[in-house]
Amino acid sequence: MLDNETKQNLIPYLKLIDEPITFSVSLDHSEASEKMAAFTQEIADMSPKILLEEKNLSRTPSFEINRQKESGICFAGVPLGHEFASFLLAMLQVSGRPPKISDSLLNQIERIDKDLHFETYVSLTCHNCPDVVQALNILSVINPKISHTMIEGSAYQQEVEAKKIMAVPTVFLNGEEFGSGRMTLEQIVEKIVGTSPDTETLNTEELYDVLVIGGGPAASSAAIYAARKGIRTGLVADAIGGQVVETLGIENMIGTPYTEGPQLMKQVEEHLRTYPVDIMTNQRAVSLKRKENRIELGLASGVSLRSKTAIIATGAHWRPIHVPGEKEFKNKGIAYCPHCDGPLFKDKEIAVIGGGNSGVEAAIDLAGLAKHVYVLEFLPELKADQILQEKLATLTNVTVITNAETNEISGDTQVTGLSYIDRSTGLAHELTVSGVFILIGLLPNTDWLDGTLALNERKEIITDRYGATDMEGVYAAGDCTDSAYKQIIVSMGSGATAALGAFDYLIRKQS
Numbered sequence: 001m002l003d004n005e006t007k008q009n010l011i012p013y014l015k016l017i018d019e020p021i022t023f024s025v026s027l028d029h030s031e032a033s034e035k036m037a038a039f040t041q042e043i044a045d046m047s048p049k050i051l052l053e054e055k056n057l058s059r060t061p062s063f064e065i066n067r068q069k070e071s072g073i074c075f076a077g078v079p080l081g082h083e084f085a086s087f088l089l090a091m092l093q094v095s096g097r098p099p100k101i102s103d104s105l106l107n108q109i110e111r112i113d114k115d116l117h118f119e120t121y122v123s124l125t126c127h128n129c130p131d132v133v134q135a136l137n138i139l140s141v142i143n144p145k146i147s148h149t150m151i152e153g154s155a156y157q158q159e160v161e162a163k164k165i166m167a168v169p170t171v172f173l174n175g176e177e178f179g180s181g182r183m184t185l186e187q188i189v190e191k192i193v194g195t196s197p198d199t200e201t202l203n204t205e206e207l208y209d210v211l212v213i214g215g216g217p218a219a220s221s222a223a224i225y226a227a228r229k230g231i232r233t234g235l236v237a238d239a240i241g242g243q244v245v246e247t248l249g250i251e252n253m254i255g256t257p258y259t260e261g262p263q264l265m266k267q268v269e270e271h272l273r274t275y276p277v278d279i280m281t282n283q284r285a286v287s288l289k290r291k292e293n294r295i296e297l298g299l300a301s302g303v304s305l306r307s308k309t310a311i312i313a314t315g316a317h318w319r320p321i322h323v324p325g326e327k328e329f330k331n332k333g334i335a336y337c338p339h340c341d342g343p344l345f346k347d348k349e350i351a352v353i354g355g356g357n358s359g360v361e362a363a364i365d366l367a368g369l370a371k372h373v374y375v376l377e378f379l380p381e382l383k384a385d386q387i388l389q390e391k392l393a394t395l396t397n398v399t400v401i402t403n404a405e406t407n408e409i410s411g412d413t414q415v416t417g418l419s420y421i422d423r424s425t426g427l428a429h430e431l432t433v434s435g436v437f438i439l440i441g442l443l444p445n446t447d448w449l450d451g452t453l454a455l456n457e458r459k460e461i462i463t464d465r466y467g468a469t470d471m472e473g474v475y476a477a478g479d480c481t482d483s484a485y486k487q488i489i490v491s492m493g494s495g496a497t498a499a500l501g502a503f504d505y506l507i508r509k510q511s
């Protein structure tokens, strides 16, 4: 079942297993059980520290990873694809290797005193799912009252349909929907206990030299450049990663011919953590003001931080289309991530709104799975690069509709259709679809700065060539600014510029 390369890559991990562990496997005579039996057997054959036993579990096929007593971690479906890393980490953590998390977070998880059973529906091609699966597995390993089952959607299609799951990851807690989409461990803990583990440890007394706001490539680059100048650097982000973690294939990181978003941002985070940067995650900036020669940053948690300078690198988010049905059917047929949610629309009719690069790339990707894909473009022509349009034109299950103004997404408990006006004729049309991917561009994350800094008509922060904004001591970088191009390498470059600009300001103008 595993190819030779995967097996070779596995060897060093298997050597890290501390105490013996057991795969407790629930099987029947189905083909899916055969696959799971082969997978668990093959791994167990590679290490004397892995034992196998048969056990009746609530889902068949599935398997638990246990050590002496039950760990609470169960995989319903073979954890290959993006979930293979979750499986490896679970093995090591159950064997006794502690997860790498802060002491405050560990204490908060240990103190949870209620029985919590999580179930996460995933697809193996979803690159956001492993973060959630791994976070919930960590909860299970640390706290015996918590358990977690990863459920691979295609192996449990009936459950997926019965629960009307239209987006992954979707998490259930004790049978009730808990959340959907990318969530960090800190965010999950905050949702369970009501307070952020990190807020307790925020250093509100500190006066930073530079406070970076954001957790994407621009912010990470700015923080690294600042810390390398030996100045007191803090970084505040709701999560580390940014848009890059939504990106599967990246081929324009110069010097790295191919990488994937989650992998790149993992490396960036590791790089960031080698410097003395005060990293404050799970924190959302809500206000910024200049007061007595200092910058005061207000956080949603109610706490304020002080700094001599600030660098804003809060990036951008998908632009909503603002039509009836958009909010109601989010994650109920409306999706923004083709890599994650595409498999849930296998053999279904779907629409992609947006004929730019993102929309056309998504349509090409989804055409491999869906029965039919309609691409709706507002303008008379698609705007995507020619090479993408040519590829799209070769696909027989794609229909391009130009001049289409979507005016409603309809449904009952989930999406069933979409209506649009043909702008060239004024006539109304309807499409019967069970999924709508909205990919009509991005909006800068600058709402929280309205009235504070000079923004252009697109709500982007106006900066000069040093990354300086119109507020003294405040710099900005990346997709939240008026930079002409929005790319990873451009964001990283502008993060560096803003950090050097802030440093210059500190040595010339600040006491």
Ligand SMILES: Cc1cc2nc3c(=O)[nH]c(=O)nc-3n(C[C@H](O)[C@H](O)[C@H](O)COP(=O)(O)OP(=O)(O)OC[C@H]3O[C@@H](n4cnc5c(N)ncnc54)[C@H](O)[C@@H]3O)c2cc1C
Residues within 6 Å of the ligand: 213, 214, 215, 216, 217, 218, 219, 236, 237, 238, 239, 240, 241, 242, 243, 244, 246, 247, 249, 250, 251, 252, 283, 284, 285, 286, 313, 314, 315, 316, 317, 358, 445, 448, 477, 478, 479, 480, 486, 487, 488, 489, 491
């Ligand atoms: C689907 C897709 C594919 C792409 N593919 C490529 C590609 O192949 N190559 C390429 O070069 N570029 C690509 N891009 C563009 C690239 O991802 C962006 O240009 C880049 O991520 C911008 O980095 P950033 O740091 O400015 O912002 P972001 O990546 O958006 O990061 C912003 C960060 O700020 C945090 N944040 C936001 N608001 C707040 C707040 N109020 N308080 C605290 N934190 C906050 C966010 O959580 C996030 O961590 C792609 C983009 C998308 C959406």
